[in-house]
Amino acid sequence: MTGSEVAAAAGVSPATVSYVLNDTPGQSIPESTRTRVREAAARLGYQPNAAARSLRVGRSDVVVGLVPDTGYSATFSDLMLKLSRSLSELGLSLVLHPAPLDPVRLRELLRTIDPVGVVALTGLDDDTVTALQAAGVRVVVGTAGAGAPRAWEIRFGAGEFGAAQAQHLRSRGHERIGLVRWARDFPSATDQGRAAALLEVMAVAGQTHIPVLDLPADPGAAEQALGVWLRDEPAVTAVATMDDDVAALVVSSADRLGVAVPDRLAVVGAYDFPVCTLVRPALSTVRADLGDLIGRFAAIIHEAVADAGSPLPDRIAVDTARVVARGST
């Protein structure tokens, strides 16, 4: 079903079809013609060819959502579903991809999808951001990142989660805290941003660096790694984790090791995943109303796509980050 066929059915030229269906401004087409075209399009089930459109316009209508490759809880899933709906109303569509991606797979993604925007639930390192811009991505929404954000890049929640975690642990009397992240081949930018945010708060209490534990996903290996780490870092009485999945593994590993939570080791996670209330003790965590942000993301992306020259906010604060205290702290 092509635009020409619709034009033929409506008795107009292909150009008119394009004008009508795209609501092209500056064209004075009588309402009667418009309805005839729209009706024909609807009747024939006309769907514009995305490839032809992309080729002509020079960009696709696709936004890529980068999700953590460590698995992806219902919390994040809901977020992406919301984003998908919001973007959909604005004529954009969302597909997901696991992150972080190595340079080769990133290039492949950019080449095959040529997204107009990227929303990352993970941090993006500078090289990735640079590659995205070079590939023509109009707007990037992500969390942490080392340098200053570019004009077309928006950051959110860079430090709020870490700050909330550290403040909570301090308020519970802890003076030396650590960070637990997933062990992985390539370091994640989110991990680094979180560590920096924790340190900023703990520096006030005299802590000079944040010890980091790389936790393997395998329960046996995790237990061992935690045991060794706790011996090596005897001053650490509490840990913040990158997310609640990691926190859950810490708590259960501690249980097996005979390490009392929260007495010997307090644990605070992040994002309030469903797993929080499944483990014993239940996980304290930091949650934020990210769902609220999603609508703004969509609007910002739409704006950036529609009007390339419009200025973007370089940062969106997550002002709703709040501690949910449960049994693990």
Place this chain on the structure above:
Amino acid sequence: MTGSEVAAAAGVSPATVSYVLNDTPGQSIPESTRTRVREAAARLGYQPNAAARSLRVGRSDVVVGLVPDTGYSATFSDLMLKLSRSLSELGLSLVLHPAPLDPVRLRELLRTIDPVGVVALTGLDDDTVTALQAAGVRVVVGTAGAGAPRAWEIRFGAGEFGAAQAQHLRSRGHERIGLVRWARDFPSATDQGRAAALLEVMAVAGQTHIPVLDLPADPGAAEQALGVWLRDEPAVTAVATMDDDVAALVVSSADRLGVAVPDRLAVVGAYDFPVCTLVRPALSTVRADLGDLIGRFAAIIHEAVADAGSPLPDRIAVDTARVVARGST
């Protein structure tokens, strides 16, 4: 960077560039020309434009992976990562999308991505499969489904997980079992296939239908729903769940209700998610070496894409489905 520029740099025509870089058979181009072209392409960092290619060829090189919209664990995440790599080697790329999708979003996905193949970690209902075929998708790999598979559709693991769960529960002496699935607006085809598989095994023991509990994701609501359901179904002494996330919520809800697991209620999950060993009692589950299947999926998709007429297997058995017995049964 376009093919024409490469052609100019190499002193050949654009057509020759296409022939060389695509290894088009039936063309006798001297090795010297080939190397010259390849060199120029590499030097200039040529990346073919996917939109133009899609427009010309009539399909994209993208495969869509449908993932459960309830969130998915590291187990599925790993699977998709493996699939992504396998497809990548075959010149195809993978993007993810939450499923099930309503008809509107499905159409949008098909229009914007125009995938050449679909791999679903969830079941696909018949309408969806029909829509996929109509949109020109060459091959669909999915789990359950009501009717018989189409020639271009491959099913895997339709009943194996359910059969293994039911057999395990029977071997533990249970004669009346139920199925627990996520409460959701639209029924999932996976859920229906699982129920049928369970019934097939339990029919031998005289069970005539499988009571189903729709579990809300919210812990409080889940606890209440489980309590009511157990009162309504006093004969049920064990449940199989759709996956380990659901199973974990059942176990923790039972704990809060004072229902002893496994004595009053045995619980067996599926897929061996990491959450299995995080809850008490640890979850019995059914696992299969799906990673092994992934490579075959990729090969089958590649085959179907490369040679439209080649016959596909209509079914791939998951012969490695095995029970992992832990504390919950």
Place this chain on the structure above:
DNA sequence: TTGTACGCGTTATCAG
């Protein structure tokens, strides 16, 4: 007010 014609980058057909 509407239609014609061109170009986006690629691949396939068909002369040379």
Place this chain on the structure above:
DNA sequence: CTGATAACGCGTACAA
């Protein structure tokens, strides 16, 4: 054995 050239479907400048 090689390379012009047309065509894919759309959007838009310009002509009618």
